[in-house]
Amino acid sequence: MSGQYDDRLRVLSRRAEQTRESLDPDPPDEERAMELLRDGFGPTVALYCEARTGGSWVRFSGAEFERLERTMNDWLDCYAACYGVELAGTYSVRAAAELLVDTHNARDVAVLLTGVPEQ
Secondary structure, eight states, X not given: OOHHHHHHHHHHHHHXXXXXXXXXXXXXXXXXHHHHIIIIIHHHHHHHHHHHHSSSOOOOOHHXXXXXXXXXXXXXXXXXXXXXXXXXXXXXXXXXXXXXXHHOOHHHHHHHHHOOSOO
């Protein structure tokens, strides 16, 4: 993976871990949930989209791809916690990226993947 993506993913991953450790939601906290989507989940999925559709196709190693998906799922877990839902999700970053291309909205993607909040 190119340095620019690796550095960005490290930052997003570290922030997801810190967020998870500090998260003490008083559900529902929709404002905090939206902040997590905007600052973490959305940029993580966008990184994947950019790497796959940018000027050059970026190939992720198995470990890099696993870290990318784990980071995205960490953000989704934190998002769901804001609604009092425990996910321990294993969602596909590729599926999230396809939904983002279709919807252009990180919140819609999160809701479609997780079912949180219940509609």
